[in-house]
Amino acid sequence: MSSVQEQQQDQDKTEAATEQKLPDSSLIEQLPDNKKQLHPDSIKVSRISTALVCLIIAIVPTAIAIFSDNFWLMYIGLAVAAIIFTIGFIWAKKSYDYTWYWLADEGLYIQSGVWWRKKTLIPFNRVQHTDVAQGPLERKYKLGKLVTHTAGTRDASVSLDGILLDTAHKLRSVLQEEGESDAV
Amino acid sequence: MQSEVQANRLHKISPLFILFENIKKLIFPIVVALFSTRGSSWELFALGFALIISLGAIVQYRFYRYWLEGDKIRVQEGIFFRNVRQVPYKKIQNLNLVQSPLHRLFGVVKVQLESASGGKPEAVINVIDMQAVNELKRKINEEEEQEEVAQPKDSIISLSFGEIVRYGMITNRGIVAVAIFFGFIMQFMDNQVERLVTNYISQFTQWIDGLVSSIEFENGWLYYILITIIGVIAAIIALWLLSIAMALLKFHGFVLIKNKDKLQATMGLLTRLQATIPMTRIQTLTIHESLLHRWFKRIGITIETAGGVNNEQQGVSMKQVVPVAPNSMRDQLLNEIQSDVNWDAIDWQPINQKGWRRVLKVMVLIGLVITAPLALWTLYAYPVGFVLWLIYSVYYSKAYVKGAGYHINGQLVAFKDGVIFTKYTFVRLPKTQTIAVKESPFDRRHGMASLEVDTAGAMVGAHHINIPYLDLGVAIAIKDRISDNIKGTRFNW
Numbered sequence: 128m129s130s131v132q133e134q135q136q137d138q139d140k141t142e143a144a145t146e147q148k149l150p151d152s153s154l155i156e157q158l159p160d161n162k163k164q165l166h167p168d169s170i171k172v173s174r175i176s177t178a179l180v181c182l183i184i185a186i187v188p189t190a191i192a193i194f195s196d197n198f199w200l201m202y203i204g205l206a207v208a209a210i211i212f213t214i215g216f217i218w219a220k221k222s223y224d225y226t227w228y229w230l231a232d233e234g235l236y237i238q239s240g241v242w243w244r245k246k247t248l249i250p251f252n253r254v255q256h257t258d259v260a261q262g263p264l265e266r267k268y269k270l271g272k273l274v275t276h277t278a279g280t281r282d283a284s285v286s287l288d289g290i291l292l293d294t295a296h297k298l299r300s301v302l303q304e305e306g307e308s309d310a311v
Numbered sequence: 312m313q314s315e316v317q318a319n320r321l322h323k324i325s326p327l328f329i330l331f332e333n334i335k336k337l338i339f340p341i342v343v344a345l346f347s348t349r350g351s352s353w354e355l356f357a358l359g360f361a362l363i364i365s366l367g368a369i370v371q372y373r374f375y376r377y378w379l380e381g382d383k384i385r386v387q388e389g390i391f392f393r394n395v396r397q398v399p400y401k402k403i404q405n406l407n408l409v410q411s412p413l414h415r416l417f418g419v420v421k422v423q424l425e426s427a428s429g430g431k432p433e434a435v436i437n438v439i440d441m442q443a444v445n446e447l448k449r450k451i452n453e454e455e456e457q458e459e460v461a462q463p464k465d466s467i468i469s470l471s472f473g474e475i476v477r478y479g480m481i482t483n484r485g486i487v488a489v490a491i492f493f494g495f496i497m498q499f500m501d502n503q504v505e506r507l508v509t510n511y512i513s514q515f516t517q518w519i520d521g522l523v524s525s526i527e528f529e530n531g532w533l534y535y536i537l538i539t540i541i542g543v544i545a546a547i548i549a550l551w552l553l554s555i556a557m558a559l560l561k562f563h564g565f566v567l568i569k570n571k572d573k574l575q576a577t578m579g580l581l582t583r584l585q586a587t588i589p590m591t592r593i594q595t596l597t598i599h600e601s602l603l604h605r606w607f608k609r610i611g612i613t614i615e616t617a618g619g620v621n622n623e624q625q626g627v628s629m630k631q632v633v634p635v636a637p638n639s640m641r642d643q644l645l646n647e648i649q650s651d652v653n654w655d656a657i658d659w660q661p662i663n664q665k666g667w668r669r670v671l672k673v674m675v676l677i678g679l680v681i682t683a684p685l686a687l688w689t690l691y692a693y694p695v696g697f698v699l700w701l702i703y704s705v706y707y708s709k710a711y712v713k714g715a716g717y718h719i720n721g722q723l724v725a726f727k728d729g730v731i732f733t734k735y736t737f738v739r740l741p742k743t744q745t746i747a748v749k750e751s752p753f754d755r756r757h758g759m760a761s762l763e764v765d766t767a768g769a770m771v772g773a774h775h776i777n778i779p780y781l782d783l784g785v786a787i788a789i790k791d792r793i794s795d796n797i798k799g800t801r802f803n804w
């Protein structure tokens with residue numbers, strides 16, 4: 128019951144994001160109608176993990192400063208942490224806005240990258256195997272990661288990070304089924 | 312579990328070769344151990360080492376067994392940690408034979424079987440005699456076709472002495488050897504060695520000096536120019552001699568033959584190598600045509616296979632199917648190596664010619680940095696050097712976009728680029744993996760994009776399908792064309 132509601136909410140959120148206009152003429156304008164965005168909670172996850180990293184960056188120099196009575200180190204540490212957190216905070220949303228995925232007849236498309244953009248096609252019949260993974264933070268938000276492995280080298284594994292775990296499992300089964308039906 | 316097939320064992324001389332392999336692997340720790348225990352009882356240590364690894368070799372030999380079963384080869388090794396490995400004949404990508412002079416003395420061969428897994432060879436049989444090799448080969452071939460092995464073999468190309476010399480001069484592999492040598496020397500550089508080296512260098516310059524002044528040139532510009540020219544020529548000749556020697560060592564008696572659907576290359580002066588790969592397993596094919604290639608009217612062809620061995624230190628690899636060949640043989644060779652492709656149908660499509668300005672911008676940035684050290688020499692040298700670089704950059708940029716091109720048809724996708732080192736890469740569509748359209752901020756300003764195709768077994772940094780400076784629409788169209796074509800075709804290694 129609650130999961131249905133949640134999904135409904137996700138749908139709404141996704142649609143709201145879809146209507147948002149993106150500025151420039153590029154790959155991002157060529158997305159099909161069935162495009163999907165990552166789960167909005169992935170922004171939170173990304174921000175929290177940035178915050179954790181920044182916390183460490185801030186704590187270590189502070190501790191050293193307290194013991195050595197040399198406080199300029201602490202100021203630098205705090206400033207660096209603040210800058211990284213600000214960038215990370217903004218980037219989390221940016222990166223979310225520019226990451227899309229969708230299924231087509233030929234395979235799974237993943238569009239990503241804010242400045243250096245990339246649209247990758249993983250043809251169904253090139254999928255060797257798939258992994259679904261989940262970290263502790265992601266577990267809290269029921270998010271997961273789908274990693275698709277191909278026989279290639281540079282793009283041997285393509286990951287889609289920040290979708291609902293359920294969605295990851297569904298995508299995975301679609302990739303498997305399509306891959307097999309293609310074999311003929 | 313034990314099958315009815317009789318177990319095969321290694322040749323009786325095997326422990327010797329296993330020992331050599333082990334020594335090769337352990338040589339560094341041994342040397343370190345010897346040096347660090349210098350003065351104390353190092354002989355004892357050495358003896359202990361020798362004893363342990365000799366015993367190890369014999370044990371390895373005793374417990375190594377392989378079975379040639381109906382459809383697969385089973386290899387068993389180890390005592391405490393027993394390792395059984397099964398490689399279906401069908402999955403074998405490459406079959407490589409290595410025979411050093413010592414191997415030849417005993418009439419034995421080292422065999423490497425490669426499947427598509429990464430890293431090292433799937434199975435190494437070290438060593439067996441020719442009879443056993445033939446049996447192994449027969450088994451592997453049998454699996455694919457029931458015919459007997461004794462059939463006519465067409466020689467595609469063999470390299471004469473002259474061709475190998477040309478190969479050496481074109482590729483100049485000697486540079487790598489020289490670099491490694493100097494890197495090695497540097498580590499042992501102390502005052503004494505340094506004095507020795509500088510001594511040799513000054514002796515050499517004095518010799519040239521004497522040579523030049525004997526032809527009566529007093530000091531002045533001409534004199535220095537002449538000395539430089541002689542020095543450069545001497546260096547080039549020395550490098551060429553080294554490169555040619557290395558080429559001979561590797562490619563002496565090179566023969567590439569076509570055995571039904573397999574390519575088999577044999578080569579080597581001291582250590583003979585024989586590599587066999589099924590032609591259908593070729594993932595990408597690259598034609599190399601550098602400036603030197605063009606001067607000699609030659610080309611080189613390399614291939615990438617999905618076999619795990621991607622670097623030559625790990626084992627035998629047959630990347631260089633045709634180390635060097637006359638350019639006039641290009642079509643014939645391509646047809647022999649990949650007969651399922653229609654090589655006549657290739658017409659190159661240009662990339663966006665406006666891209667030359669973008670190449671130029673990059674070149675200017677590079678030039679600003681690399682000509683900067685000239686300012687330390689003379690203030691004027693910097694602008695002069697930079698202007699010269701600029702002129703070259705304009706030529707290079709225009710030549711680059713003019714030379715680069717792509718082709719796509721129902722069978723393959725191809726890409727060529729490079730001004731000095733021109734390369735043509737071909738990938739048959741069934742061998743393509745992921746396809747990516749990429750767009751940098753600079754691409755976006757010009758409405759351009761690049762297209763990259765991933766393949767199995769690609770070496771890092773190797774030339775691959777990565778077409779830059781395409782109009783976005785064109786890039787997407789190429790992607791669609793490829794994806795349409797591979798729909799419904801399963802990837803078959």
